[in-house]
Amino acid sequence: MQVSDLSPKIHPEEQQRITPDQIPQEAFDWYDEYAHGDIDRRTFLNRLGALGVAGLSLGVIASALTPNYALAEQxxxxxxxxxxxxxxxxxxxxxxxxxxxxxxxxxxxxxxxxxxxxxxxxxxxxxxxxxxxxxxxxxxxxxxxxxxxxxxxxxxxxxxxxxxxxxxxxxxxxxxxxxxxxxxxxxxxxxxxxxxxxxxxxxxxxxxxxxxxxxxxxxxxxxxxxxxxxxxxxxxxxxxxxxxxxxxxxxxxxxxxxxxxxxxxxxxxxxxxxxxxxxxxxxxxxxxxxxxxxxxxxxxxxxxxxxxxx
Missing domain, CATH: 3.40.50.1820 (Alpha/Beta hydrolase fold, catalytic domain)
Incomplete structure (x- = not known):
């Protein structure tokens, strides 16, 4: 169950779970700024969209950074x-x-x-x-x-x-x-x-x-x-x-x-x-x-x- 509405909707084939080393460090830093109120949602997504990471869409990166609590239950x-x-x-x-x-x-x-x-x-x-x-x-x-x-x-x-x-x-x-x-x-x-x-x-x-x-x-x-x-x-x-x-x-x-x-x-x-x-x-x-x-x-x-x- 995805409980954050931060990330844009993505296609089913993009739902793969990516590893942290596939995500540029800037994206982690920007998410931290967003999560603590230093930048707004639009600014965060615009920055992600400008990364242009090969093989990874904006939706995949945003989805990986934001919580998916179905993954967390131990x-x-x-x-x-x-x-x-x-x-x-x-x-x-x-x-x-x-x-x-x-x-x-x-x-x-x-x-x-x-x-x-x-x-x-x-x-x-x-x-x-x-x-x-x-x-x-x-x-x-x-x-x-x-x-x-x-x-x-x-x-x-x-x-x-x-x-x-x-x-x-x-x-x-x-x-x-x-x-x-x-x-x-x-x-x-x-x-x-x-x-x-x-x-x-x-x-x-x-x-x-x-x-x-x-x-x-x-x-x-x-x-x-x-x-x-x-x-x-x-x-x-x-x-x-x-x-x-x-x-x-x-x-x-x-x-x-x-x-x-x-x-x-x-x-x-x-x-x-x-x-x-x-x-x-x-x-x-x-x-x-x-x-x-x-x-x-x-x-x-x-x-x-x-x-x-x-």
């Missing part, structure tokens, strides 16, 4: 090892009520460490829900809140979801995530140890939660996320594993100053930069996905949580 919602449901929670400092996707190991006896999963800048899409299921499959209690709940939830379309999230008050979104973290830490299925993992905007939010809730967050793994505000970095107590894409110029430009601050404040951190990868390389629904590097980053993430949340 753990089914009805997998025998997990139980998935939806849960609402109070958020008095945010939009009053939040909602998210709760996934627990099947027949959980007692409690398990919990992990908050934070989406990109477009709401709780199928890829992020699948990440929550992967965590539950690995033995964690996972909860993925949807910032778009005040507007009815993720609309099934990334372009619309991006516009919806942009229309919301950023401070209230952050307050909703903080409320979700506190709820999850105290959830009956939680052992009281709480990690957070997020991607893109969710990477920023993971950094932010580690800084704003130092007594709640026990470990954080931001994937290609920007730092929290300087005034909060000094409050970070949790160990952090930072995952970066080598070709992600926008986020990587923020890393030297952030690393300097982490060192100055004696934060326990480690950072990995994955060679020849683009922003979003863990997202297996687009041409940015790098399977080998994504699997390496994910195995490191699970090991990090097992170490610090046990």
């Amino acid at each position: 753990v089914s919602f009805n997998d025998a090892d997990i139980t998935a449901s939806y849960l609402t929670f109070d958020s008095p400092e945010g939009y009053k009520e939040g909602k998210g996707y709760l996934v627990t190991p099947k027949n959980l006896s007692g409690t398990a460490p919990a992990v908050l999963v934070i989406h990109e800048n477009r709401g709780l899409n199928p890829y992020i829900k699948d990440v929550a299921r992967r965590l539950a499959k690995a033995g964690f209690v996972a909860f993925a809140p949807d910032a778009l709940h005040p507007l009815g939830g993720y609309p099934g379309n990334d372009d619309e979801g991006r516009s919806m999230q942009k229309s919301l008050d950023r401070s209230k979104i952050e307050a909703d995530f903080m409320a979700a973290a506190k709820m999850l830490k105290a959830h009956p299925a939680s052992s009281g140890k709480l990690g957070v993992v997020g991607f893109c905007f969710g990477g920023y939010a993971s950094n932010m939660l580690a800084a704003r809730l130092p007594n709640v967050i026990d470990a954080a793994v931001p994937f290609y996320g920007t730092p929290p505000k300087d005034t909060y970095i000094k409050d970070i107590k949790a160990p952090i594993m930072l995952q970066f894409a080598q070709l992600d110029k926008r986020v990587n430009a923020t890393w030297p100053a952030y690393e300097k601050a982490l060192k100055a404040n004696k934060v326990d951190y480690q950072a990995f930069i994955y060679e020849k990868t683009n922003h979003g390389f863990h997202n297996d629904s687009t041409g940015r996905y790098d399977e080998a590097q994504a699997e390496l980053a994910w195995s490191r993430t699970l090991d990090f949580f097992k170490k610090h949340l046990s």
Whole structure:
């Protein structure tokens, strides 16, 4: 199922899945600009159309760059090892009520460490829900809140979801995530140890939660996320594993100053930069996905949580 309406319609014979090395780097860079609101849809498509890549039409390139969530499911919602449901929670400092996707190991006896999963800048899409299921499959209690709940939830379309999230008050979104973290830490299925993992905007939010809730967050793994505000970095107590894409110029430009601050404040951190990868390389629904590097980053993430949340 194609849930983004970004790409133009393409003929059935053009529906092949192309590999990242067939796509020019400029296309990845332009998609990143588009996804983060720096250029509009028309500009993005016009730039792609001017590439003139031999053997690949505009439709094929655009389709490869934009999410196709049918490609992303690694753990089914009805997998025998997990139980998935939806849960609402109070958020008095945010939009009053939040909602998210709760996934627990099947027949959980007692409690398990919990992990908050934070989406990109477009709401709780199928890829992020699948990440929550992967965590539950690995033995964690996972909860993925949807910032778009005040507007009815993720609309099934990334372009619309991006516009919806942009229309919301950023401070209230952050307050909703903080409320979700506190709820999850105290959830009956939680052992009281709480990690957070997020991607893109969710990477920023993971950094932010580690800084704003130092007594709640026990470990954080931001994937290609920007730092929290300087005034909060000094409050970070949790160990952090930072995952970066080598070709992600926008986020990587923020890393030297952030690393300097982490060192100055004696934060326990480690950072990995994955060679020849683009922003979003863990997202297996687009041409940015790098399977080998994504699997390496994910195995490191699970090991990090097992170490610090046990």
